[in-house]
Amino acid sequence: MSDDLIHFEDIVVGTEKRFGHYEVTREEVIAYAQKFDPQPFHLDDEAAAQTHFGRLAASGLHTAAMMNRMMIDGDTGLTASLGGGGMDQLRFAHPVYPGDTLSIVKKVLGKRRSTSRPDMGIEQHEISVLNQDGVLVMRHIGIGFIRVRHPEAPVEE
Amino acid sequence: MSDDLIHFEDIVVGTEKRFGHYEVTREEVIAYAQKFDPQPFHLDDEAAAQTHFGRLAASGLHTAAMMNRMMIDGDTGLTASLGGGGMDQLRFAHPVYPGDTLSIVKKVLGKRRSTSRPDMGIEQHEISVLNQDGVLVMRHIGIGFIRVRHPEAPVEE
Numbered sequence: 001m002s003d004d005l006i007h008f009e010d011i012v013v014g015t016e017k018r019f020g021h022y023e024v025t026r027e028e029v030i031a032y033a034q035k036f037d038p039q040p041f042h043l044d045d046e047a048a049a050q051t052h053f054g055r056l057a058a059s060g061l062h063t064a065a066m067m068n069r070m071m072i073d074g075d076t077g078l079t080a081s082l083g084g085g086g087m088d089q090l091r092f093a094h095p096v097y098p099g100d101t102l103s104i105v106k107k108v109l110g111k112r113r114s115t116s117r118p119d120m121g122i123e124q125h126e127i128s129v130l131n132q133d134g135v136l137v138m139r140h141i142g143i144g145f146i147r148v149r150h151p152e153a154p155v156e157e
Numbered sequence: 158m159s160d161d162l163i164h165f166e167d168i169v170v171g172t173e174k175r176f177g178h179y180e181v182t183r184e185e186v187i188a189y190a191q192k193f194d195p196q197p198f199h200l201d202d203e204a205a206a207q208t209h210f211g212r213l214a215a216s217g218l219h220t221a222a223m224m225n226r227m228m229i230d231g232d233t234g235l236t237a238s239l240g241g242g243g244m245d246q247l248r249f250a251h252p253v254y255p256g257d258t259l260s261i262v263k264k265v266l267g268k269r270r271s272t273s274r275p276d277m278g279i280e281q282h283e284i285s286v287l288n289q290d291g292v293l294v295m296r297h298i299g300i301g302f303i304r305v306r307h308p309e310a311p312v313e314e
Contacts, residue, residue, distance in 0.1 A: 032222075035222075035226070036222040036223070036225050036226045037222075037225055037226070037229060038226075038229055039229060039233075039234075039238075051240075052240075059225070060241060060243075061218065061221055061222050061225050064218055064221070065189075065192075065193040065194075065218050065222070066193070068193050068194055068216075068218050069192070069193045069194070069195075072194060072195055072196060076196075077196075081196075083208075083209075084217060084249070085248070085249075086217075086246070086247050086248040086249060087244065087247040088245060088246060088247070089243070089245060090243050090244040090245070090247065091242070091243040092241070092242075092243060
């Protein structure tokens, strides 16, 4: 991996950054729902009007997918990433509608070297997805695995 | 909603059921990755061979999406569902490869009436996604909101 990428040593706990720009389209909301989440309120305006969504709304896992694309383009893709470890406390806080524009606020909560793999570090972060009005639509705590630039350096306990 | 659907009162804590059949195709793995997770190991065999995946592997959130489709077809779609509340402890335990066939084991961990909405109940469940060899590939704890058949009945504390 290129030395220009962000490595474990470069990560500063407490850092917060805002990035990403994802325009939610009606076509994509319906296409995702037809494939992975065929519930009436993700497919049809009239059916959605009968629910608390009020109108056609994106599948929660579609919102997670859009978040992931923004992460790849604005964060993970700039990092010597070794993959993701999972998601905790994932909550869909507010509906996502066609016409919304989403962005991300990422806060680094913590980092540590792996004790079993000295070339790998573990970053814990909080990801908040906001819409164009600044309303939180999704939030989770994530774990990222990141390459250590100097694996020969001792692991501090 | 139809009375034939599974309502909150019908749910038995501790119940375990196995269902679902999802054939993972190379075309779908690449199409999902191009759209939502364009990392080399989700797009290209040669790039994946350089990683711990060994060969082309599905995006974690694609596996979550396939899980969701099996849930809609085999569980949520048979239930008087009022939506999902989120996911906890989501972990990608093993790579998912084109050619795999996935299925689900769902265990009901608990249920309770909502105190603020007497027409709604909350089910907590553990979802395990297995491949054709019975290997766990993904696991999470989920929350489902389910309509109560008799909302006039008192909420037991």
